[in-house]
Amino acid sequence: MIRLSAHLRATLQRTTPPLLIVLSAAIILLGKADQTMFESLRTTLTDDAAPALDAVSRPLAAAATLVDRVRGLFEVYRDNRRLERENERLLQWQQIALKLSADNHNLQALLKAVPEQTASYVTARVIANSGGSYVRTVMINAGAAQGLARGQAATIGEGLVGRLTEVGQRASRLLLITDLNSRIPVVIEGSHVNAVLAGDNSERPQLVFVDEPQRIKVGDRIITSGEGGVFPPGLPVGLVATLEHGIARVEPYAELSQLGYVLVADYGLSGGLPQPAPVAARPARRSKQPAADEASIR
Amino acid sequence: MALQVFSSPSLPRVNSGFGRVLPMATTVLAALIAILPLRVPGYAALTPAFALMAVYHWSIYRPDLLPAIGLFAIGLGQDLLVGAPVGVSALILLLTRTAVLRFRRHFVNRTFPFVWAGFTLLSAAAMLTGWVMHCLIYQTFFSLRTVVFRTVLTVAIFPVAGFALGRAQRTLIGVAAAARPG
Numbered sequence: 001m002i003r004l005s006a007h008l009r010a011t012l013q014r015t016t017p018p019l020l021i022v023l024s025a026a027i028i029l030l031g032k033a034d035q036t037m038f039e040s041l042r043t044t045l046t047d048d049a050a051p052a053l054d055a056v057s058r059p060l061a062a063a064a065t066l067v068d069r070v071r072g073l074f075e076v077y078r079d080n081r082r083l084e085r086e087n088e089r090l091l092q093w094q095q096i097a098l099k100l101s102a103d104n105h106n107l108q109a110l111l112k113a114v115p116e117q118t119a120s121y122v123t124a125r126v127i128a129n130s131g132g133s134y135v136r137t138v139m140i141n142a143g144a145a146q147g148l149a150r151g152q153a154a155t156i157g158e159g160l161v162g163r164l165t166e167v168g169q170r171a172s173r174l175l176l177i178t179d180l181n182s183r184i185p186v187v188i189e190g191s192h193v194n195a196v197l198a199g200d201n202s203e204r205p206q207l208v209f210v211d212e213p214q215r216i217k218v219g220d221r222i223i224t225s226g227e228g229g230v231f232p233p234g235l236p237v238g239l240v241a242t243l244e245h246g247i248a249r250v251e252p253y254a255e256l257s258q259l260g261y262v263l264v265a266d267y268g269l270s271g272g273l274p275q276p277a278p279v280a281a282r283p284a285r286r287s288k289q290p291a292a293d294e295a296s297i298r
Numbered sequence: 299m300a301l302q303v304f305s306s307p308s309l310p311r312v313n314s315g316f317g318r319v320l321p322m323a324t325t326v327l328a329a330l331i332a333i334l335p336l337r338v339p340g341y342a343a344l345t346p347a348f349a350l351m352a353v354y355h356w357s358i359y360r361p362d363l364l365p366a367i368g369l370f371a372i373g374l375g376q377d378l379l380v381g382a383p384v385g386v387s388a389l390i391l392l393l394t395r396t397a398v399l400r401f402r403r404h405f406v407n408r409t410f411p412f413v414w415a416g417f418t419l420l421s422a423a424a425m426l427t428g429w430v431m432h433c434l435i436y437q438t439f440f441s442l443r444t445v446v447f448r449t450v451l452t453v454a455i456f457p458v459a460g461f462a463l464g465r466a467q468r469t470l471i472g473v474a475a476a477a478r479p480g
């Protein structure tokens with residue numbers, strides 16, 4: 001009896017590793033065939049791991065803040081000079097903005113324009129990043145309990161960061177605009193050339209499906225176009241940084257590798273988003289053609 | 299076969315509970331450290347493969363305490379948590395373990411530089427395997443430069459991880475078969 005069990009154990013120990021290797025390969029193929037297969041498992045695990053990651057990332061965030069403060073001490077004089085100059089300039093801008101705002105208000109009243117929906121914001125802390133893998137995502141410590149929903153845009157002060165692709169109860173995953181799967185409909189400010197901002201895992205996503213490529217210049221400002229109804233129009237995204245071999249690359253305004261906090265905005269646009277399987281089968285209500293944006297959400 | 303090391307009598311029995319879970323616990327910890335959000339420019343893409351270091355260390359010194367099923371679970375968890383294609387990390391960790399076990403007898407009781415050199419070869423192979431798999435899965439050509447940088451960083455940090463793991467091993471498990479200082 002004992003010999004049999006020892007034999008069985010030895011057989012198990014010999015066969016388990018190769019079996020698990022085969023199983024891993026099978027899981028990769030399954031996941032490739034059906035990308036939604038592991039979605040609920042992902043969300044559950046994300047939710048479960050969130051409190052631990054939240055706790056562990058707190059001291060790190062505190063350390064980062066401390067480093068920033070110490071560095072700030074050394075640069076306080078220079079910063080002060082810079083801020084004074086900037087303040088002078090901004091005061092002039094304030095006058096212009098006040099005038100434009102009044103003009104805008106009057107014109108909207110003349111046109112009886114429907115006021116735009118104002119967004120509600122949730123501030124969330126980044127609790128995990130993608131750890132050297134081939135994806136560009138971060139995990140944040142807010143979820144459905146805080147009113148977040150799949151597809152909402154995340155920004156920081158300077159510009160667009162990405163959008164929510166998975167939302168759990170208390171944590172969500174944010175697909176950064178640099179990820180290989182990110183596709184954002186954008187427009188070049190001023191020239192109104194439409195394009196799609198496509199991530200390729202590099203620091204600078206590229207512009208694809210450009211209407212009139214010859215009209216793009218280095219330094220052009222890129223904002224969301226709002227096409228496809230996923231993002232509101234006019235969110236700042238970045239600047240055209242390079243133009244090589246006809247490919248324009250965009251330097252995002254947001255410093256994506258140093259995200260501490262993000263703002264998730266609800267513009268009331270979530271209706272046009274692909275939801276998990278049964279809901280996605282319904283015809284899109286907001287746009288006649290499926291946006292490039294919608295096909296790419298994992 | 300390399301897998302026979304499990305029944306090898308050369309590994310002394312570990313009586314302390316902490317000692318027995320140490321390899322799994324440190325590997326889980328390594329996998330978690332990799333996803334902590336350090337606010338260093340470019341860090342997310344170049345994060346060293348901490349879990350690989352733990353798997354290498356324990357597969358040499360205490361393979362009996364790092365079962366394949368545990369690595370499978372850690373790999374799956376890692377992929378699910380970061381939103382990467384599920385199964386790739388598990389496959390790489392399991393292949394790493396199999397490779398190390400095959401050459402294990404060459405590494406046990408060797409000086410640290412030798413162990414480090416072995417890790418250099420192994421991590422290069424693991425990173426390249428990961429790169430090929432992701433290129434196939436996404437059907438695109440990822441920049442090899444990132445892979446090279448990441449490998450260099452992983453190899454450079456290994457002595458620190460190896461030292462920490464060795465210390466923990468000596469404290470909680472015992473001195474048997476731990477790396478001799480170089």
